[in-house]
Amino acid sequence: MLCRSLGFKFTSHIKKIKPERCLGTAYNKYFNNKYFKSIEPHIVKTRNLFYLPSNLVFNQYKNDLCQVPLIKSFSNNLNKTYLRNFIKISDTEDAITVSTTTSKVIVDWQDNQTSKFHNIWLRDHCKCSECYHQITKQRLLDTFSIPEDIKAISTSPGPEGIEIKWNDEHKSFFKWGWLRRHSYDPKFIDNQKILNIRKTLWNAGIKDCPPIVQYIDVMNTKEGLASLLKNISEFGFCFIDDVPHAVKETEELAKRICFIRETHYDLEHGDTAYTTLPLRAHTDNTYFTDPSGLQMFHLIEFDGKGGSSLLVDGFYVARQLRTKSPTAYETLSTITIPTHSAGDPNTLIQPTPNGYPILNHDPLLNNSLYQIRYNNDDRSTMNHLESEQVLEFYDALRKWNSLLKDKHNEYWFQLKPGRVVIFDNWRVLHGRDKFSGHRRLIGCYLNWDDYQSRLKISHLSQKEILESL
Ligand SMILES: C[N+](C)(C)CCCC[C@H](N)C(=O)O
Numbered sequence: 001m002l003c004r005s006l007g008f009k010f011t012s013h014i015k016k017i018k019p020e021r022c023l024g025t026a027y028n029k030y031f032n033n034k035y036f037k038s039i040e041p042h043i044v045k046t047r048n049l050f051y052l053p054s055n056l057v058f059n060q061y062k063n064d065l066c067q068v069p070l071i072k073s074f075s076n077n078l079n080k081t082y083l084r085n086f087i088k089i090s091d092t093e094d095a096i097t098v099s100t101t102t103s104k105v106i107v108d109w110q111d112n113q114t115s116k117f118h119n120i121w122l123r124d125h126c127k128c129s130e131c132y133h134q135i136t137k138q139r140l141l142d143t144f145s146i147p148e149d150i151k152a153i154s155t156s157p158g159p160e161g162i163e164i165k166w167n168d169e170h171k172s173f174f175k176w177g178w179l180r181r182h183s184y185d186p187k188f189i190d191n192q193k194i195l196n197i198r199k200t201l202w203n204a205g206i207k208d209c210p211p212i213v214q215y216i217d218v219m220n221t222k223e224g225l226a227s228l229l230k231n232i233s234e235f236g237f238c239f240i241d242d243v244p245h246a247v248k249e250t251e252e253l254a255k256r257i258c259f260i261r262e263t264h265y266d267l268e269h270g271d272t273a274y275t276t277l278p279l280r281a282h283t284d285n286t287y288f289t290d291p292s293g294l295q296m297f298h299l300i301e302f303d304g305k306g307g308s309s310l311l312v313d314g315f316y317v318a319r320q321l322r323t324k325s326p327t328a329y330e331t332l333s334t335i336t337i338p339t340h341s342a343g344d345p346n347t348l349i350q351p352t353p354n355g356y357p358i359l360n361h362d363p364l365l366n367n368s369l370y371q372i373r374y375n376n377d378d379r380s381t382m383n384h385l386e387s388e389q390v391l392e393f394y395d396a397l398r399k400w401n402s403l404l405k406d407k408h409n410e411y412w413f414q415l416k417p418g419r420v421v422i423f424d425n426w427r428v429l430h431g432r433d434k435f436s437g438h439r440r441l442i443g444c445y446l447n448w449d450d451y452q453s454r455l456k457i458s459h460l461s462q463k464e465i466l467e468s469l
């Protein structure tokens with residue numbers, strides 16, 4: 001039996017103290033104590049439970065507070081950021097006991113949680129250099145060579161993780177942090193999500209403090225790029241200021257994130273975006289199977305009237321719709337919308353499958369909203385609706401539209417040379433007012449996956465990346 005946390009050996013009776021009792025003890029004994037004050041910001045209180053990041057407590061109290069690192073539990077009420085920090089810390093802690101049955105390896109964690117892993121699953125996920133390419137991070141093991149009756153012959157827990165000897169003569173090592181994160185029976189909160197940047201939803205009030213970064217910082221420092229990406233992830237958009245008024249530098253800015261996506265628009269201009277007409281709030285590329293993740297605009301020349309830009313936080317509006325009219329929300333999450341881009345005789349772009357709902361949810365992330373696809377002007381003929389869906393659809397769309405057009409939700413601003421905007425085309429809708437005169441807007445699309453990759457690489461250590469795979 002192993003009972004260890006962050007380099008400190010517990011005696012086994014401490015481990016058996018119920019977390020709640022531990023909490024009480026720690027709280028009564030240390031909450032008003034001067035040392036505790038100094039770590040106060042790290043204490044999260046929820047439903048009368050206290051969560052203490054064990055490393056901090058440890059650094060300060062050493063043996064004195066040996067019960068405290070056991071204080072961990074997961075609650076839906078917890079502020080996600082805190083929870084994340086908390087889980088990270090708990091990831092580095094050791095399992096208390098490991099036992100086996102004929103078909104499973106059972107890990108009893110220090111917080112009284114138990115994870116059960118099937119032998120075949122564990123053997124298949126072996127991360128040794130024979131089974132897993134250490135550089136390309138791909139499986140080398142032939143899954144189908146694993147005997148059907150694969151069993152653990154012995155398990156040896158250590159400070160970093162557990163070594164398992166299998167009956168196919170192979171030895172595997174699994175880190176505690178990896179096992180905890182990938183536990184599927186039970187699943188722990190958020191263990192599918194690798195990066196936890198909180199989303200700040202906004203409305204028209206964002207005009208007083210929109211996220212802005214400086215071009216030179218983004219171009220010259222890793223931190224500058226990371227902060228641009230964090231803003232886009234948190235707010236769904238970010239301005240970049242003091243960008244040279246030129247195509248080349250604007251293009252280089254986009255390429256700091258990833259390569260620019262080519263589309264049929266590089267050759268064709270059969271779209272109302274190339275007219276002077278107003279464009280209502282929409283997301284682009286609803287007719288692509290994989291709509292662009294980011295869009296960038298730079299108004300490098302303007303001598304005319306009108307043409308202000310509009311952004312609307314689609315996730316904020318969706319949340320309002322869900323609260324005000326759950327039925328309409330459900331309708332827009334299920335009815336698929338056929339779309340097309342066909343403004344040129346040589347082009348007929350339609351997505352596969354033929355349509356997607358306006359509101360798209362991720363079944364692996366608590367069914368949370370991950371993508372909005374909405375351009376009412378690019379909607380095709382709705383001949384797939386059942387007759388009884390027609391009024392339901394138009395009613396839901398009307399409710400969605402009235403929230404989108406609510407002036408409290410619209411953020412209008414005037415782009416000008418030097419100020420670039422990059423926005424998340426899966427979350428934030430954009431539009432523009434009609435205009436007259438000479439207006440030269442340059443811009444580009446970036447792929448969602450490549451943007452997400454840069455975002456993660458900018459914010460995660462190699463260790464965190466490896467642990468997430
Ligand atoms: C950005 N760019 C001018 C290249 C294309 C604009 C396309 C706008 C289109 N109706 C859509 O929703 O995709």
Ligand SMILES: O=C(O)CCC(=O)C(=O)O
Binds near residue numbers: 432
């Ligand atoms: O002209 C603008 O400001 C925006 C154009 C637009 O909405 C688009 O290209 O999708």
